[in-house]
Amino acid sequence: MESFAWASGWVAVLVSVAAAVLLPIITMGITAFCLPRPRIKNPDGHWAERARSLFPFKAVRIYSLSVLPVIYAIGGNLYPPSILPIPRWTFCSLIFLVTFVSTNWVIWRFGRRYQLKAESFWQRMSKTSAHALLYVLYILFAITAVALPDHWNWRCAIVLIAGLGVYFWLQFDGVLRIGRWLGFFRPADSELSEMVREVAHHWQRPAPSVWLYFLGSANAFAMPFTNAILVTEKARALFSPDEMKAMLAHELAHLLEDKITRLIRLFTPLLYIPLMKVLLVFLENPESGLPLLALCPVIMGGFRLLSGRRRRMEVRADVFGSSVYEDKSIYARALAKLYQANDMPAVMPKKRLPHPHLYDRMVVAGLTPDFPRPDRPARWGNWVGFLIVAANLAGFLSIEFFVLDLLT
Numbered sequence: 001m002e003s004f005a006w007a008s009g010w011v012a013v014l015v016s017v018a019a020a021v022l023l024p025i026i027t028m029g030i031t032a033f034c035l036p037r038p039r040i041k042n043p044d045g046h047w048a049e050r051a052r053s054l055f056p057f058k059a060v061r062i063y064s065l066s067v068l069p070v071i072y073a074i075g076g077n078l079y080p081p082s083i084l085p086i087p088r089w090t091f092c093s094l095i096f097l098v099t100f101v102s103t104n105w106v107i108w109r110f111g112r113r114y115q116l117k118a119e120s121f122w123q124r125m126s127k128t129s130a131h132a133l134l135y136v137l138y139i140l141f142a143i144t145a146v147a148l149p150d151h152w153n154w155r156c157a158i159v160l161i162a163g164l165g166v167y168f169w170l171q172f173d174g175v176l177r178i179g180r181w182l183g184f185f186r187p188a189d190s191e192l193s194e195m196v197r198e199v200a201h202h203w204q205r206p207a208p209s210v211w212l213y214f215l216g217s218a219n220a221f222a223m224p225f226t227n228a229i230l231v232t233e234k235a236r237a238l239f240s241p242d243e244m245k246a247m248l249a250h251e252l253a254h255l256l257e258d259k260i261t262r263l264i265r266l267f268t269p270l271l272y273i274p275l276m277k278v279l280l281v282f283l284e285n286p287e288s289g290l291p292l293l294a295l296c297p298v299i300m301g302g303f304r305l306l307s308g309r310r311r312r313m314e315v316r317a318d319v320f321g322s323s324v325y326e327d328k329s330i331y332a333r334a335l336a337k338l339y340q341a342n343d344m345p346a347v348m349p350k351k352r353l354p355h356p357h358l359y360d361r362m363v364v365a366g367l368t369p370d371f372p373r374p375d376r377p378a379r380w381g382n383w384v385g386f387l388i389v390a391a392n393l394a395g396f397l398s399i400e401f402f403v404l405d406l407l408t
Helices: 002-034 047-078 088-109 121-147 154-182 190-202 233-238 241-255 259-284 291-322 329-341 358-364 380-407
Strands: 185-187 209-213 220-223 228-232
Touching: 002 047, 002 088, 002 380, 047 088, 047 121, 047 259, 047 329, 047 380, 088 121, 121 154, 121 259, 154 185, 154 209, 154 259, 190 209, 190 241, 209 233, 220 241, 228 233, 228 241, 233 241, 233 329, 241 291, 241 329, 259 291, 291 329, 291 358, 329 358
Parallel strands: 209 228
Antiparallel strands: 185 209, 220 228
């Protein structure tokens, strides 16, 4: 009997892993063939029109890649620990990794159909892994939520203390250490380091450390609790020295934010832990989890507070970027280059995003764009992404319920 239970537990693991491999490939593959190819009215036209036309297809890709591994890992929490032959957090981590690889594979496989840059699968995985480092905190939140017991006890206290300890370590030093260890971060060249010192001296502040980040996109990031700035290698090659200084000034502004903003940035993300735990409890037992859903509006209110504060800080950072030189258009041109390199629309679908629309940012910075204000991109990409997620969640849970009924 004990050997049968052990074998049946591995059957559950193998069936779940197979589902995590096949379901994303099937659902996203069908979607890729059903969606029309993106049509650019004029291939030689302005980049803003191309970015606007491509945005829904990119939204489907981003939505799938960022959400599918998480929901599969959370769905793996459905099995009780007594059935699994391995710890449940190990099982959920395995499901997350398998889904991450299979989702990347199908995105890479159909990438050319949607005019994405041709690259090998391993190049795709390397860039996605480097990008995933930016979301390591959310992975930690998911693991913490899965490991938390449903009732308060000593284990709950240990999990929370451990999760908070790792969270604060990642915020203040861990992400930088992990990135250097994995080879995603390397010290900036002497010219870039000197630019940072000049920009910091402009506001009579000590210069932060600056690192080059191996990432497929052009961007720069401020790490407020590490006092560091990350500049992607693509951005390093994209900007002129003056434009680079303007972008560094924008990131320096985030390092010089007030204490209230820093506290909001530090503690508000922790709301993801109760949010994920509420969803887990609801999936396991809808009757007992339904009253907990009342907490969701409170949690979402905290996220809204963070979003509003972030938008004000982005507007403030734009002022820093445009005030390095008397010619404010330098910063505006740098922003346009950044959006063009990343195929980001000059006007986004939503109004209250953390970053204002590029078109508005350029006007405020003192440069009228050389193209008319574009229409908002179509929003069907989000709906298609939601349907993909819903289909995968329903399929994965159905398979798990079926296996659970067989084993019990």
